[in-house]
């Protein structure tokens with residue numbers, strides 16, 4: 010098989026790139042190589058679904074602005090043969106709360122968010138209490154609320170991109186990439202487990218937590234590691250006011266889901282690796298104390314389910330790496346290292362990657378600072394005060 014662009018990995022990221030390559034004004038032929046069309050272990054269906062503009066870096070805010078606008082129109086834009094692509098987008102808002110010592114960072118992030126057009130509201134501790142009466146605010150300095158942000162169903166987003174990309178002519182190949190052939194300073198084909206190959210003018214590595222393995226096929230060493238984290242579903246016995254997606258100082262992050270709540274406490278000290286085991290004591294030990302401290306109504310909560318999933322954690326700075334392997338293999342593109350933000354940035358990054366490949370440079374969002382160069386130079390470009 011031959012195509013202009015072969016994408017390895019058909020999760021939200023790979024499927025989004027395929028969609029944007031096919032909707033470009035000069036579209037190209039696309040093959041998405043996905044070894045598991047059921048997405049059993051893929052990160053996308055295991056994500057929490059949060060989408061927010063609350064970042065400190067202009068690139069991340071711009072990615073969110075573009076992507077959340079896109080999600081708002083997803084149902085009709087991604088409809089296939091008149092069937093709407095529902096993703097359950099709930100504009101329930103996001104809330105970042107911080108202790109007094111982190112107020113300055115929160116304030117400077119707030120100014121950046123505002124100057125980039127995000128709808129953000131500053132809440133001091135009494136304002137937090139009056140807005141969210143069930144919240145313990147004694148140890149808080151302030152919070153920033155973004156009412157236009159929210160959450161959606163990750164699996165539906167993935168299926169929406171996949172279905173639309175296919176309807177537009179992208180081919181999904183149910184096979185595993187096991188090798189990449191090169192010729193001089195260019196990649197030329199992906200070798201498949203089944204024995205065949207996909208010859209391509211360019212290859213995109215969108216393998217998420219497995220991106221490092223794909224890079225290793227061409228001798229590229231990337232600082233992206235699989236990092237397990239849990240998403241728990243739990244309920245509260247006492248009814249409280251409607252909550253936004255809450256991000257607490259001790260890494261607790263959760264949001265309403267049906268009759269209960271969905272969320273967890275990611276731990277950056279988690280040993281890296283492809284680990285899908287569940288530590289059934291984690292909720293009681295780590296999540297429950299954080300939850301019950303911030304919202305005493307959760308004293309009597311019970312965890313109903315725990316789902317493990319993998320971050321594609323960028324160990325350099327926690328942000329995506331996007332672009333070609335400059336100076337080495339100019340037509341081998343990396344799009345991974347999202348470190349927990351991949352779902353919310355799938356539309357923006359898909360578009361940016363399509364522009365890089367088909368226009369030779371960014372047109373809509375300038376993501377040059379998220380390129381490979383910073384890894385090469387060992388110059389991290391991290392968020393400030395935001396994970």
Ligand SMILES: Cc1cc2nc3c(=O)[nH]c(=O)nc-3n(C[C@H](O)[C@H](O)[C@H](O)COP(=O)(O)OP(=O)(O)OC[C@H]3O[C@@H](n4cnc5c(N)ncnc54)[C@H](O)[C@@H]3O)c2cc1C
Nearest residue numbers: 018020021022052053057058059186217318350351352353
């Ligand atoms: C618990 C949890 C909560 C999260 N919450 C959020 C959130 O609230 N908001 C947010 O934006 N993000 C969140 N994330 C992060 C988000 O899930 C990821 O950043 C995003 O899904 C990455 O998408 P992807 O397409 O790169 O990866 P994936 O969905 O993992 O897709 C990669 C695909 O590559 C395939 N693949 C790998 N190797 C090969 C190969 N050799 N050949 C063929 N195919 C291959 C895999 O089968 C897989 O389907 C969360 C993640 C977790 C684990």
